[in-house]
Amino acid sequence: MKINYTLCESCRIRPVEKSEPLEEGMPPYRLCEKCHERLINYALRPLEFFNLAAIHGHSYFLHDDFYDFDTGEATQPKTAVEEPDRFPFPDLHAIKTNLEKATDFACVQYFTSSEVIELLKKFDKKAILNYIKFKVDYNRSINYKAFEIAAQVLASYAADWVREQWNNQHENELLDFAPALAACLPFNEAFAIVTTEIEGSPQKSFADNSSALLYFRSGQTLDWLENVKDRIINVSSIWGVLVAASMFDWPRAKKWLEEGRPLSLIALDALLYCTTTGNRHNQSLWLLEHPPTLLKPVEPEDMVNTITTYLKKDNAPRSKETAKQIIDNLASTARQ
Numbered sequence: 001m002k003i004n005y006t007l008c009e010s011c012r013i014r015p016v017e018k019s020e021p022l023e024e025g026m027p028p029y030r031l032c033e034k035c036h037e038r039l040i041n042y043a044l045r046p047l048e049f050f051n052l053a054a055i056h057g058h059s060y061f062l063h064d065d066f067y068d069f070d071t072g073e074a075t076q077p078k079t080a081v082e083e084p085d086r087f088p089f090p091d092l093h094a095i096k097t098n099l100e101k102a103t104d105f106a107c108v109q110y111f112t113s114s115e116v117i118e119l120l121k122k123f124d125k126k127a128i129l130n131y132i133k134f135k136v137d138y139n140r141s142i143n144y145k146a147f148e149i150a151a152q153v154l155a156s157y158a159a160d161w162v163r164e165q166w167n168n169q170h171e172n173e174l175l176d177f178a179p180a181l182a183a184c185l186p187f188n189e190a191f192a193i194v195t196t197e198i199e200g201s202p203q204k205s206f207a208d209n210s211s212a213l214l215y216f217r218s219g220q221t222l223d224w225l226e227n228v229k230d231r232i233i234n235v236s237s238i239w240g241v242l243v244a245a246s247m248f249d250w251p252r253a254k255k256w257l258e259e260g261r262p263l264s265l266i267a268l269d270a271l272l273y274c275t276t277t278g279n280r281h282n283q284s285l286w287l288l289e290h291p292p293t294l295l296k297p298v299e300p301e302d303m304v305n306t307i308t309t310y311l312k313k314d315n316a317p318r319s320k321e322t323a324k325q326i327i328d329n330l331a332s333t334a335r336q
Contacts, residue, residue, distance in 0.1 A: 003138060005030075008035050009029060009051060009052055009056075010029075010031055010032070010035035010048040010051055010052050011032060011034075011048055011087075012051060014032035014033075015032060017032050018031045018033065019031075022040070022061060023059055026059060026141055027056070027140065029056065035048060037079075038081075039061050041079045042061070042076055042077050043081045043082075044081075045082065045084045045087035046071060047072065047088060048087060049074070049089075050104070050108055053067075054107045055138070055142060056139060057142045057145060058110060059141065090105060092115070092116065092119075099120075099123045099124075099128065102120060103120065103131055103149065106120060106149055107135070107142055107146075107149075125153075128149065128153060129154060129158055129161060132149055132150065133146075133161060147162070147165075147176055147177055147179055148180075150162060151182070151183035151184060151215075152183070155184055156185075157184075159185055162177075162181060162185060163185070165177070166181065166193065172205070174197050174198070174212050175208070175212055177212075178212035178214075181212075182216050187216070187218070190216070191218070191220060194216075195224055197212075198210050203231070207232070207239065210238065211238055211242060213246070214245050214246075218246055218247060219246060219247040221246040222243060222247070225243065225263075225266075232262040235266055235269075239269065240270045241269075243266055243269070243270035244269075244292040245286065245292055248292065248294060249294065250294060250296050250297050250303065251296055252267075253267045257310045264310065264314065268307075271294065271307075271326050272325050273287055273292055275329035275330055277329070300330040300331070303326075304330055307323050308323075
């Protein structure tokens with residue numbers, strides 16, 4: 001909801017009496033004395049938590065260690081929560097016709113539900129864009145949620161705003177921007193922006209920043225990866241997830257296995273993810289939400305033979321264990 005600058009951001013009743021940054025580098029919380037005390041004691045009432053999280057996002061004092069994001073309940077209060085029932089968490093169905101409250105609801109959810117996204121799609125795009133602009137202008141720390149809404153609800157309608165925001169980006173914001181860049185801008189423009197930014201990353205953040213390419217789900221990511229393979233020093237699971245999500249096919253897998261490390265290790269991880277069905281225990285949230293499929297597969301026996309041949313030149317424990325799981329997956333599929 002639009003903010004009255006003279007009132008506490010939490011209760012929205014009492015005047016602002018405290019305006020100080022409680023977290024380094026973050027915009028200040030603007031609170032009355034009582035809400036300030038409740039905040040630092042992790043004892044906000046549900047509606048107060050909702051109001052603050054809609055502005056400040058999931059910052060330290062509003063972390064999921066301390067509050068249930070679906071109910072606003074304080075889970076580790078240092079003092080008693082005063083009359084929580086008098087300040088209930090908003091009911092989505094009760095606010096479904098209110099664009100600003102529904103948008104705030106999306107910002108408070110840790111993982112924005114498909115129900116909320118479908119609800120927001122019913123509102124006027126211009127009105128939604130104006131409201132998320134207002135929210136980001138008031139407090140930039142909510143931008144990751146605004147970009148998510150732009151990506152899933154507004155798409156190309158928000159292109160000019162996303163470009164403007166990117167031109168004024170802050171340090172280390174690529175992963176916040178990635179969903180909106182991929183969904184709101186033309187593919188070639190967005191892909192060039194993201195890959196250029198990744199390539200300019202220091203080595204310590206190169207792999208993490210490469211995860212921004214997940215949102216493109218494109219085979220061009222695999223071409224790019226071949227060009228930057230020399231920068232891949234430690235082959236973490238990040239790379240396998242990215243490849244599995246990027247139109248990975250058997251011809252590419254075979255080529256990478258023949259080429260050797262690091263691409264061969266990445267290919268093994270991606271093959272494991274693409275051949276797993278059912279329980280994806282210990283796999284990433286992205287794979288749980290977007291189960292990948294290996295494109296252009298050949299007969300399981302031929303894939304097994306290729307993988308077995310690879311192990312003759314790379315029989316490290318990691319390679320053998322991953323290969324065993326892939327072969328088990330292929331055998332399971334063949335029996336079905």
